[in-house]
Amino acid sequence: MKKVMIFCIPAHGHTNPILPVAKELVLRGNAVRFYSFNEFRSKIEKTGAEYISCDSFLPKLSSEQEKNLKEVSASEMSIQDIRITINMTDFLDKEFREFAPDVVYSDSACFWGKLAADKYHVPLVVSTSTFAFNQLSSQYMKSSLKETAGMLFGLPKVNKELRRLKKYGYESRNLLSLVSSGNDTDLVVYTSKNFQPYAESFSDRYAFVGPSVFSDAQPQKKERPIVYISLGTVINDRPGFYRNCVKALRNEPVDVIISCGKMFDPQTLGTLPDNIKIHPYVDQLDVLSETSVFITHCGMNSVSESLYMAAPMVLYPQTNEQQAVAKRVTDIGAGIMLVDDSAEGIRSAVRKILNSDGYAKAAEKCCHDFRSCTGAKGAADHIENAPNPSDGKDVIKALNKAIAAEQVIYSGFAVLLGAVLFRKRNKKFLWIYILAAVIFSGAVKNKFQDIYYKKLIIR
Incomplete structure (x- = not known):
């Protein structure tokens, strides 16, 4: 029997896929504590897990903050996640000491679950309610100008909040390392390898278990659509x-x-x-x-x-x-x-x-x-076995080494070409050449990345 702590943010889309996994863990005889919010209490208790309310740790929000959260502002969500983490510090210290979990299962956007697992040196498995993202699969995400501007202007506030974490015993990280996971982290992803973009770039510590659902229903289309x-x-x-x-x-x-x-x-x-x-x-x-x-x-x-x-x-x-x-x-x-x-x-x-x-x-x-995927049973296996073994293959590390070499070669070529072109010519257009070389560098990098990735996965 394992003692499992589950953490999730107050969102239906993040909570729902965890529920069948919690039920499976309970059915196997594990002691499961599910730290969530009163809106989800009934659903959680139906899984058999022990529900622990976290509503009292939610910060009071201004009307502007509420508006930003409703618009799914990444910077506002990050700020509030950090504040909830700080508010929960004493409570979590007590819970980890008394319950002494064997493993933490935390939603990918739930900072307090992930940071606490690291702070108390408990194996962490991350629940990923969307695709698994890395430098390859993130190409599928195209942020609008408004989303990009919102993140850039909000970053100084986020970094200020991040610096506060160190005073409470949490490792102070940058935002990217906090929201993302590397190939050395255990993850459960609720989709199949066939549907996951660039699935081969993720290590075998990523379990692609397929949709996690409570349903035995089969597709049965009506004659009238x-x-x-x-x-x-x-x-x-x-x-x-x-x-x-x-x-x-x-x-x-x-x-x-x-x-x-x-x-x-x-x-x-x-x-x-x-x-x-x-x-x-x-x-x-x-x-x-x-x-x-x-x-x-x-x-x-x-x-x-x-x-x-x-x-x-x-x-x-x-x-x-x-x-x-x-x-x-x-x-x-x-x-x-x-x-x-x-x-x-x-x-x-x-x-x-x-x-x-x-x-x-x-x-x-x-x-x-x-x-045909393993579903909640496969997720429970991955959690119970954490930390999971790995075959040591890391496509991203190999890819980044190759990209670094490619960028050195490209930069050297661009400098050499510039020296030849502008040695005896008017240098007033040099800045245009430099700008074009920088922009073209990104396109060359992306093209090289895709070509080399295909070579890596064929090997």
Whole structure:
């Protein structure tokens, strides 16, 4: 029997995949303490784990901070995570001394779980509710100008908070090392190797277990198509979008189910046609098992559940992380991007999915792949065996060595070429050459990285 501490942030998308894993750990006879928040208490207690409330450690937020969190500001989320960690210091010290855990299972965005495991020298396994990200797979994430500016302007505040951690006995890290994991860390990723971008670049300490779900349902599509619409549990107060969906599909030969969350008042849509129903929440897996088209915000859980139930998608991502998930769905041919969210654009996208068998077949193929994974049982194995052995192969380290050599060669060539070109010429254009060389350096690096990566994984 192992004593397991589980930590998670107050978010449905991060908590839900951990729940089947917690239940599996309990069924195996492990002592499991789940540190979470009262909103999730009922779900957690149903797993058999001991629920420990952390609500009292949440900082009081200003209206501006609440607004930033609702908009999924990376810098604001990091700042609040650090403050929660500091608020929990004395409590966690007592918990770790009294419970003496054998292993910590912490969500990837949960700083207090990861930092505490390091502070008390307890083996850590990280729960990854989206893709595993490194320098290769992160190419799937394209931040908007607003997201990039928000992170850059917020970084000084984040660094100020990070420096405070050292006073409380935590290792003071930079933000990147705190939010990411290397190949020497144990991770559970809730997707398959086939769906994970650049899966071969991760060490065997990464367990790709597939979707972690509570459902025995099988895909069973209705003769009359069902279109299911959900924007998740965070950025879902979108009355204009819901109105366009109603307008787009009210006269179509489909039944429509909209899950709008608790922030939106369905009454504002007025009287709905008979073929459209709207609810604050639904049993998403049950609905998806009968769905022919899913219009989704592309949260990893929603997309995984959709593919688990062989439902192709119209993709409407709202954040850079969701953009990455959406790109992967289009890669495998199981969905299309919604580039026009007008009524006409929505209607056209839905018709395109319904009128082409290719999307449904791609979703079905992924469904079989997901269902062949180890799921919660594989995750529990990985946690119980932590720290897990490794074969020592690290594609990223080998890749970085090659890139460093390539950059030295490129820089030398660029300097030599510049010396030849501008030795006897007017040097007023030299700065243009330098700027072009720097910009081109990034493109050359990325191209070399992709080529050399393919060579490494073939070996």
